[in-house]
Amino acid sequence: MQEFLASLVSVAFHGVAYGMILYVISVGLSVTMGLMGFANLAHGVFAMAGGYILTTSLDQWGLPFPLALAVAFVLVAAGSVVLERLLYARLYAAGELAQVLFTIGLIFMATAIARLIYGTLQQPVHLPEGMKGQFDLLGRDFPAYRVFIILFGASLVAGLWFGVERTRFGAMVRAAVDNRAMAQSVGIDTQKLFMATFALGSGLAGLGGALGAEIIAIQPSYPFEHLVYFLIVVAVGGLGTLRGPFVAALVIGIADTACKYWVPQFGAFLIYVATILLLLWRPAGLFGRAA
Amino acid sequence: MRHNGSYSASPRIGLLEWTPWIIGIAAFFLLPEYLSLGARILIFILYALSLDLVVGYAGIVTLGHSAFFGLGAYAAGILSARFGVADPALQLLAAMAACALMGLATGAVILRTRGLTLLMLTLAIASILLEVANKATSVTGGADGLSGIVVAPILGLFRFDLFGKTAYWLCLAVLFVGWWITRRLIYSPFGASLVGIRENHVRMVAIGSPVSRRLLTAYTMSAVLAGVAGALLTQTNQFVGLNVLSFESSGELLVMLILGGVGRIYGAFVGPVVYMIAQDMLAKQFPEYWSLGIGLLLVIIVLFARDGILGIIDRLVALVRKEAR
Amino acid sequence: MSAVLQTRGLCKRFGALTVADNIDFTLEAGARHALIGPNGAGKTTFVNLLTGRLAPSSGSVVLGGEDVTRLSQQDRIRRGLGRTFQINSLFRGLSVVDNVSLAVAERRGVSGRLFRPASQLSEVRDEAMELLRSLGMADDAQVIIANLAYGKQRLVEIAITLAMKPRVLLLDEPAAGVPSIETHRILDVLDSLPVQIGILIIEHDMDLVFRFAKRITILVNGATLLEGTPEEIAADPRVREVYLGERHE
Ligand SMILES: Nc1ncnc2c1ncn2[C@@H]1O[C@H](COP(=O)(O)OP(=O)(O)OP(=O)(O)O)[C@@H](O)[C@H]1O
Ligand SMILES: [Mg+2]
Numbered sequence: 005m006q007e008f009l010a011s012l013v014s015v016a017f018h019g020v021a022y023g024m025i026l027y028v029i030s031v032g033l034s035v036t037m038g039l040m041g042f043a044n045l046a047h048g049v050f051a052m053a054g055g056y057i058l059t060t061s062l063d064q065w066g067l068p069f070p071l072a073l074a075v076a077f078v079l080v081a082a083g084s085v086v087l088e089r090l091l092y093a094r095l096y097a098a099g100e101l102a103q104v105l106f107t108i109g110l111i112f113m114a115t116a117i118a119r120l121i122y123g124t125l126q127q128p129v130h131l132p133e134g135m136k137g138q139f140d141l142l143g144r145d146f147p148a149y150r151v152f153i154i155l156f157g158a159s160l161v162a163g164l165w166f167g168v169e170r171t172r173f174g175a176m177v178r179a180a181v182d183n184r185a186m187a188q189s190v191g192i193d194t195q196k197l198f199m200a201t202f203a204l205g206s207g208l209a210g211l212g213g214a215l216g217a218e219i220i221a222i223q224p225s226y227p228f229e230h231l232v233y234f235l236i237v238v239a240v241g242g243l244g245t246l247r248g249p250f251v252a253a254l255v256i257g258i259a260d261t262a263c264k265y266w267v268p269q270f271g272a273f274l275i276y277v278a279t280i281l282l283l284l285w286r287p288a289g290l291f292g293r294a295a
Numbered sequence: 296m297r298h299n300g301s302y303s304a305s306p307r308i309g310l311l312e313w314t315p316w317i318i319g320i321a322a323f324f325l326l327p328e329y330l331s332l333g334a335r336i337l338i339f340i341l342y343a344l345s346l347d348l349v350v351g352y353a354g355i356v357t358l359g360h361s362a363f364f365g366l367g368a369y370a371a372g373i374l375s376a377r378f379g380v381a382d383p384a385l386q387l388l389a390a391m392a393a394c395a396l397m398g399l400a401t402g403a404v405i406l407r408t409r410g411l412t413l414l415m416l417t418l419a420i421a422s423i424l425l426e427v428a429n430k431a432t433s434v435t436g437g438a439d440g441l442s443g444i445v446v447a448p449i450l451g452l453f454r455f456d457l458f459g460k461t462a463y464w465l466c467l468a469v470l471f472v473g474w475w476i477t478r479r480l481i482y483s484p485f486g487a488s489l490v491g492i493r494e495n496h497v498r499m500v501a502i503g504s505p506v507s508r509r510l511l512t513a514y515t516m517s518a519v520l521a522g523v524a525g526a527l528l529t530q531t532n533q534f535v536g537l538n539v540l541s542f543e544s545s546g547e548l549l550v551m552l553i554l555g556g557v558g559r560i561y562g563a564f565v566g567p568v569v570y571m572i573a574q575d576m577l578a579k580q581f582p583e584y585w586s587l588g589i590g591l592l593l594v595i596i597v598l599f600a601r602d603g604i605l606g607i608i609d610r611l612v613a614l615v616r617k618e619a620r
Numbered sequence: 621m622s623a624v625l626q627t628r629g630l631c632k633r634f635g636a637l638t639v640a641d642n643i644d645f646t647l648e649a650g651a652r653h654a655l656i657g658p659n660g661a662g663k664t665t666f667v668n669l670l671t672g673r674l675a676p677s678s679g680s681v682v683l684g685g686e687d688v689t690r691l692s693q694q695d696r697i698r699r700g701l702g703r704t705f706q707i708n709s710l711f712r713g714l715s716v717v718d719n720v721s722l723a724v725a726e727r728r729g730v731s732g733r734l735f736r737p738a739s740q741l742s743e744v745r746d747e748a749m750e751l752l753r754s755l756g757m758a759d760d761a762q763v764i765i766a767n768l769a770y771g772k773q774r775l776v777e778i779a780i781t782l783a784m785k786p787r788v789l790l791l792d793e794p795a796a797g798v799p800s801i802e803t804h805r806i807l808d809v810l811d812s813l814p815v816q817i818g819i820l821i822i823e824h825d826m827d828l829v830f831r832f833a834k835r836i837t838i839l840v841n842g843a844t845l846l847e848g849t850p851e852e853i854a855a856d857p858r859v860r861e862v863y864l865g866e867r868h869e
Binding site: 091116228271280288 | 350354356358404407408410411412414415416418419420422423426427429430542543546549550553557583584585586587589590591592593594596597598601
Binding site: 299300301302303304305306479480482483484485486487488490491494495497498499500501502503504505508509 | 673693697705714717718723725726731732734735737740741745762780
């Protein structure tokens with residue numbers, strides 16, 4: 005019994021850490037999909053890029069860890085703006101098929117480039133000394149870095165929600181998600197808004213990829229391999245909301261960790277089945293508005 | 296050369312439409328050393344044709360079409376390797392039955408949703424099958440693949456030979472039947488209403504069309520076609536590997552289809568031919584640059600030539616005609 | 621006269637916003653009825669509630685004496701309810717005649733046939749052409765919608781709906797976006813519709829409304845403000861207030 009409780013705590017802990025990462029990566033996808041209706045399957049590319057930038061900044065440029073995280077966010081956000089202006093923006097009015105194929109093309113390219121530069125092996129993450137140890141609580145060890153992820157993730161989420169609820173930028177985003185034509189007619193520059201939102205969402209994905217590099221291994225197959233999970237978070241959470249994907253990410257993070265811990269022979273099978281059942285019950289997701 | 300089902304389109308098979316078959320037959324005699332590549336191309340044409348039916352005509356974008364290709368491949372393979380059924384016709388039938396059931400069941404679920412959710416579900420379903428195939432080693436052979444597949448002579452007469460001659464003819468014949476059925480479907484009232492749904496879902500509902508049922512029918516038929524293609528692959532290779540179910544396989548197929556041209560039947564012929572010949576010549580030498588190139592090609596096609604190679608040809612022909620006038 | 625379409629206490633709320641507020645409405649057989657009101661009054665929403673595209677928060681819809689509140693759009697269409705869209709909703713990549721044919725085939729119940737070529741069903745195409753001819757659009761039959769002038773697209777919008785042979789026709793701003801010199805064509809078409817069809821028209825063009833309608837209902841903030849003959853409506857001071865923007869809260 006004692007043993008079981010202990011493993012329960014441990015699963016919950018690792019699950020929450022994993023869920024945080026999933027959320028930070030996926031939230032941008034939910035918002036861009038809700039705001040622009042763009043099916044950006046290449047979202048995982050930004051997360052992968054964040055991971056590679058982190059390991060490169062740590063190992064080759066010798067940057068301290070916090071700075072490396074910041075660099076991952078900034079570089080990915082900046083890069084995504086270039087992509088948005090040059091490529092994505094041309095396809096806002098295009099059909100779903102065009103967007104899907106275009107973003108699959110980006111994944112193919114990103115995967116190949118990653119393999120050319122870094123090879124196929126997963127990148128080791130060299131954590132700073134302070135985060136390597138264990139953290140003792142109630143007689144159990146918790147890796148300090150995961151504790152950091154949870155705390156950092158939680159404050160990020162709080163900041164994000166506060167920003168979207170309280171700032172002018174947030175109000176504009178919410179207005180445009182609700183009704184784009186209306187937002188345009190009251191003078192919101194939707195083009196700039198899209199660009200800014202896209203940059204923020206991609207930057208967060210980069211940050212999430214960097215932050216989670218130790219949990220979700222950084223390797224060239226990353227954008228393909230984890231795409232289903234990012235999409236599940238968004239579909240289950242519902243489009244265009246911040247809270248929905250958060251709940252979904254935590255649930256999936258915990259459920260996935262639990263499955264791998266107790267029934268590893270089923271792999272991700274149970275998650276997929278649960279997702280399908282849930283969407284049968286609520287096709288628009290947990291918090292999504294019915295179309 | 297667009298082939299849209301509609302009430303004013305003549306269903307006569309045009310002269311040009313016989314070219315693939317002439318080429319198919321000619322290739323057998325002219326390029327005997329490439330028969331195994333040829334058979335693979337024929338299989339992928341059938342597979343792409345099945346995708347064209349859902350993506351190009353019904354307008355359902357799916358990332359998980361490999362689910363049906365793989366299911367068909369495994370159904371035929373398991374029937375032979377585990378149950379000792381070597382008859383090729385029975386193997387094809389088993390693949391068709393399995394895919395029909397799977398198409399109905401999964402279609403009923405995913406077609407209730409749209410957009411990103413639908414994409415995710417198609418991907419998830421293919422992933423589930425991949426997991427199952429990977430884990431159920433005693434039945435599927437898992438990561439090592441399924442071997443020990445025996446395919447008896449077709450009709451008791453034509454033995455599968457080492458040079459792949461029989462396999463080639465089988466693939467060509469099955470593709471012909473698949474093409475003929477698909478073409479009939481597209482030119483039927485049913486095909487016309489699929490195009491209507493693709494063009495404007497809301498309006499189709501508003502004129503009283505049973506949209507969900509139509510989509511489910513199309514999806515299931517496409518699943519069966521893909522399953523047949525998968526079963527053919529099994530019979531040709533006498534082996535099934537996990538990769539038939541992978542996301543990359545669905546992705547590659549989409550690339551082939553868009554390369555040829557979506558929603559025009561023959562895009563599904565041109566795309567796989569060009570793609571697979573190029574792959575045969577380039578991919579082994581430059582594996583890294585190959586997928587980089589494919590990605591780049593996709594982006595370029597989407598931005599500049601969304602109707603694929605056949606679309607470009609159409610435009611050139613129109614241009615020449617205009618000049619001539 | 622008898623009612624072909626009725627609502628009782630129809631309500632629709634989007635969150636805190638009430639867009640249909642307890643609407644009791646009756647459309648008589650063969651009616652020429654106009655529904656007018658300022659932008660955002662809830663007119664399109666009302667049509668969507670009638671056709672079943674939206675489900676009401678409360679209240680009921682009665683079509684031909686039968687409560688259809690729980691029926692799907694498709695079932696209501698089968699009972700003779702047709703509608704046009706405020707913003708063109710056409711099959712843009714298809715020709716005019718193919719647009720209409722799809723609706724004809726659907727009504728005739730032949731649209732699900734699997735293997736016989738569609739073009740062999742010549743009765744479908746003939747009926748579609750006949751309908752286009754009656755609307756004066758025979759010359760445009762082969763034109764792809766995307767290449768057709770907007771005013772003509774509005775006519776196709778009506779043609780598709782007429783192809784369904786509705787008993788009740790809901791027209792959501794049929795002249796919206798049509799240059800004023802062309803609105804007479806729309807009006808001609810409306811005038812030529814069979815008298816037994818009950819028509820509800822939403823329209824901002826007051827000339828058109830007063831020339832066409834025998835009865836007018838005014839909708840403001842989701843509620844019916846007033847209903848009467850054109851003369852009664854024209855004489856009512858509240859109407860001017862609504863339209864001059866001096867709303868009384
Ligand atoms: N799906 C929806 N969700 C939330 N609000 C909606 C929705 N559809 C309509 N509304 C709101 O309901 C109100 C009524 O809209 P509706 O389109 O019915 O007005 P209308 O009378 O047809 O206006 P117009 O003359 O401009 O066509 C508007 O304020 C609109 O913003
Ligand atoms: Mg309206």
